[in-house]
Amino acid sequence: MTPSTDPLTLPHLLARQQAAFRSSPPPTAGQRRSYLRCLEKLLQANQGQIVAAVQADFGQRSRMETLLGEILTVLAACRYSRRSLEHWMRPQRRPVGMVFQPALNWVEYQPLGVVGVIAPWNYPVLLTLGPLVDILAAGNHCLIKPSELTPHTNELLDKLLGEIFPPDHVGVVPGGVEVARAFCALPFDHLLFTGSTARGREVMHCAATNLVPVTLELGGKSPVILAEDFSVAQAARSVGAGKFFNAGQSCVSPDYALVPTDRAPEFTQDVLRTAERMFPSWEGNPDYTAIISSTHYTRLQELVAEAEQAGAQVLQHRQPKSTSGRQFPPTVVLNPPTTCRLMQEEVFGPVLPVVGTSSVAQALAFVGARPRPLALYLYTHSQATRRQVLQGTTSGGVALNSTMVQVSQVALPFGGVGPSGMGAYHGRAGFERFSHPRAIHQSGPVKGFEILQPPHGRLSRWALRWLTGFSPVSSHHLGSSGAESGRQNTPRGSGE
Numbered sequence: 001m002t003p004s005t006d007p008l009t010l011p012h013l014l015a016r017q018q019a020a021f022r023s024s025p026p027p028t029a030g031q032r033r034s035y036l037r038c039l040e041k042l043l044q045a046n047q048g049q050i051v052a053a054v055q056a057d058f059g060q061r062s063r064m065e066t067l068l069g070e071i072l073t074v075l076a077a078c079r080y081s082r083r084s085l086e087h088w089m090r091p092q093r094r095p096v097g098m099v100f101q102p103a104l105n106w107v108e109y110q111p112l113g114v115v116g117v118i119a120p121w122n123y124p125v126l127l128t129l130g131p132l133v134d135i136l137a138a139g140n141h142c143l144i145k146p147s148e149l150t151p152h153t154n155e156l157l158d159k160l161l162g163e164i165f166p167p168d169h170v171g172v173v174p175g176g177v178e179v180a181r182a183f184c185a186l187p188f189d190h191l192l193f194t195g196s197t198a199r200g201r202e203v204m205h206c207a208a209t210n211l212v213p214v215t216l217e218l219g220g221k222s223p224v225i226l227a228e229d230f231s232v233a234q235a236a237r238s239v240g241a242g243k244f245f246n247a248g249q250s251c252v253s254p255d256y257a258l259v260p261t262d263r264a265p266e267f268t269q270d271v272l273r274t275a276e277r278m279f280p281s282w283e284g285n286p287d288y289t290a291i292i293s294s295t296h297y298t299r300l301q302e303l304v305a306e307a308e309q310a311g312a313q314v315l316q317h318r319q320p321k322s323t324s325g326r327q328f329p330p331t332v333v334l335n336p337p338t339t340c341r342l343m344q345e346e347v348f349g350p351v352l353p354v355v356g357t358s359s360v361a362q363a364l365a366f367v368g369a370r371p372r373p374l375a376l377y378l379y380t381h382s383q384a385t386r387r388q389v390l391q392g393t394t395s396g397g398v399a400l401n402s403t404m405v406q407v408s409q410v411a412l413p414f415g416g417v418g419p420s421g422m423g424a425y426h427g428r429a430g431f432e433r434f435s436h437p438r439a440i441h442q443s444g445p446v447k448g449f450e451i452l453q454p455p456h457g458r459l460s461r462w463a464l465r466w467l468t469g470f471s472p473v474s475s476h477h478l479g480s481s482g483a484e485s486g487r488q489n490t491p492r493g494s495g496e
Helices: 007-023 029-045 047-058 063-089 126-137 151-164 177-184 197-208 232-243 261-278 294-309 360-368 383-392 427-433 458-468 480-488
Strands: 092-094 103-111 114-118 141-145 170-172 190-194 214-217 223-226 256-260 313-316 331-334 351-357 375-379 397-400 435-443
Touching: 007 114, 007 141, 007 177, 029 047, 029 063, 029 126, 029 151, 047 063, 047 151, 063 126, 063 427, 114 126, 114 177, 126 141, 126 190, 126 427, 141 177, 151 170, 177 197, 190 197, 197 214, 223 232, 223 360, 232 261, 232 351, 232 375, 256 261, 256 360, 261 313, 261 331, 261 351, 294 313, 294 331, 294 351, 351 360, 360 383, 375 383, 427 435
Parallel strands: 114 141, 114 190, 141 170, 190 214, 223 256, 223 375, 256 351, 331 351, 375 397
Antiparallel strands: 092 103, 103 435, 313 331
C-alpha cells in the first residue's frame, strides 16, 4: 500500500505547487477543457480497477452504487463543466455609478492558486475527483488528502492521477490523523473539507491560523416530511431507496422521517418491505454495501439497542445474521425518544427513525428546533404545503418527492448551512467558489470624481444635491465659532 506521507514534507509539496502556479499564466479555456477530458478518459478506462479498489476498502461495496454514485456523477460533472467553461470565464459587465460616467466596470474570475481537499471515506472517488473537477475548471492546482479508511482507492487514484498530472499540479497525500492535522495547517489559497461537523470545527480552527478560506461540506440529520396528501407506499419506496443506498453512509441520506401519526406504522412497514424487495437476502448480497469499519458497525448496534431499551419499536430485515461480516441489516425504528442518541446524532447507516407528527406545522416545528440540515425531503402534491415547508425551513438543499437526487444535479450548487456546512460547489457554483472575482474599473476621458475635488464650492454642492437629493450642511448651520471659521475660509474654487 502507499506509505503515509511524512507531515514534515507537506510544506515542501505545497511550496512546489505554489511555485508552479506562479510561474505560468492562468490556463486558457482550452487547457482546462483538456484537463477535464483527461479525467473523463481516466474514469472510463479504469472503471474496473476503481470498482475493485472501493470494494476492497469496504469489504463489500455494491458495484452499481460505485458506478452510479461515484463514477457516473463525476463524468457528468466533467462534461457539464467542459461545455460551460467559456461562458463562465467570460468577463461580466457591471453597472457604473452616475458620478463615475463615462466608464466601464467588469469582473474577471481569477484562479485562486493551490486548493487543498480533505476527502472522506464514504464516497472516496466522488468526493475526491468531484471537487477536483471544479478546482481544475477554475484554473487551480490541487493537493488532496484522502481518508485513511480507503487505502486501496487512495493508492489507485494516486497512481492514475500521477499518469495525467505532474505532482506540482495535482497531488495525493495519503496518511492518518497526524497528516490530516498538518495538512489543515498549510497556507492554502482555499481549503475544502467534507466530513463530520465535529471535524469541520477542527479544520476551520486550524485553517484560521493562516486565514485560509474554507468550504465545509458537513452533514447533520436530514429530515423527511410526509404530508397527508401523498401516498404512504410511494413515499416509503422512495425513502427506502435513498436510505439504503450505500447502506445509509451518505451525508445527504434521509436521517429520520416525520410522518402523520396514524400513518407512521404503515410507513414503517412499507419502508422495511422496500428493503426486503431490494435485498431479498441482505447478508452476502453483492448489491448491499457493508459498513466501512467494525467501529462504525458497533456504533450502529449501540444506537439501535439504546432506542429499543427506551421503548421504541425496532423492525429489521427477517434474515438472521450468521457470519461476522460488516453488512448491517436494514432497520426501521418507530417513535424513538428524542433524547436517545439515534435522534441526537447523524445516523450514517441503514437505520431509519420514524416519528409520528400531528400536522405539517408540527413537523416544521420539530425540524426548526434542531440544527439546520444538509438536505430536506418533502413528499406532497400540494403547492400550498410545498410553499409552507420551503418558507418555513432552512437547509442546504431540497428534493421534492424524492431523495438524494439533488446532489447529482450538476447545475445546482451543493453545500450546507450553519452546522451542516458553509459554501457551495458543483458546476458554476464550484467554478466561482474556487475563483477570485476580480473587480476592474476603467475610467473614461471625463472623470467626474476627480472634478469634484477640494476646494469644494458651489459646483460640488450642486453636484451633491443633484446626485443625492439633499444639500450639504452650509456654514451658517454650524455653531458660532464654526460659522465664523466657515465665513473666513469659504473656498472660491470649484465653480465659484
